Amino acid sequence: MSKHVLALEQFDRQQLQSFVDRAIELKSERKQGVRHEQLAGRTICLLFDKPSTRTRVSFEAAMYGLGGNVIFMSSKDSQLGRGEPLKDTARVLARYVDGIVVRTFGQEIVEELARYSDVPVINALTDLYHPCQILSDVMTVIEKKGALENLKIVWIGDGNNMANSWIEAAAIFGFSLTLACPQGFDPDEKVLARSKERATQSITLLRDPGEAIKDADVVNVDVWASMGQEDEQEERLELFQPYQLNRELLAKAKDDAVVLHCLPAHRGEEITEDVLEGPQSVAFDQAENKMHIHKALLDQFID
Secondary structure (H helix, E strand, O other), rough: OOOOOOHHHHOOHHHHHHHHHHHHHHHHHHHHHOOOOOOOOOEEEEEEEEOHHHHHHHHHHHHOOOOEEEEEEEHHHHHHHHOHHHHHHHHHHHHOOOOOEEOOOOOOHHHHHHOOOOOOOOEEEOOOOOOOHHHHHHHHHEEEEOOOOOOOOEEEEEOHHHHHHHHHHHHOOOOEEEOOOOOOOOOHHHHHHHHHHOOOEEEEEEEEHHHHHHOEEEEEEEEOOOOOHHHHHHHHHHOOHHHOEEHHHHHHOOOOOOEEEEEOOOOOOOHHHHHHHHOOOOHHHHHHHHHHHHHHHHHHHHO
């Protein structure tokens, strides 16, 4: 097994399933009041280029919940902000901490940090991938629906980092995935091609959200303009309007379909208030599960 978590495609199904199973176990033990101390005396560094609520707090809570310590550092507050080479930062941090959790823009940044780091590097989000988030989403689907194999999972909206990691997850876990994206906003071509070669079930890219969502068991949406795309917000609002998850569109899915949103949500844009707050939404269970997945990953890779 790789000592880093850079993308889901590094792992096989058994390995990814073991992370989810461990997260479910840790979640159950936490509810029973079991205290975990296996990472006592260990420290991770959160090295973040992008703002965060859930990812930062869930990683901090996860590490503290395992008895460990956390150092948070934004790149602008480090020598990276003054041009220090990534390889120097990686080699120095690896002598201070037991793991580096990175939230940044380019995938090449986490890959270079991993190349020079002697301790695990975990991708907490790049513009290309969001592997930890998708693992917590998969965990949520398993909790709500059971086995993944017979489910139709649907992605509606931008073919962003979340979509890319969902595509990788579909290929590895072996479930059917249908994506509906506007023309010009498709997932990464290379990610899609590699995943289709590996997949045992269909991975389908459509334009019509109504066709995509038909008979869906799981419906997943995200914001229309991700961090770094704020200047495209107005243009995207008009272009993506047909992809809004509202009651009318959701009615085409199965009656017991669940709705995922990784948050933060722009109510009235990619999802309506009544859907996000409705009985089919599991967005806040999904948000909680980030902490449990992060615990499982830290337990595996730091311990």
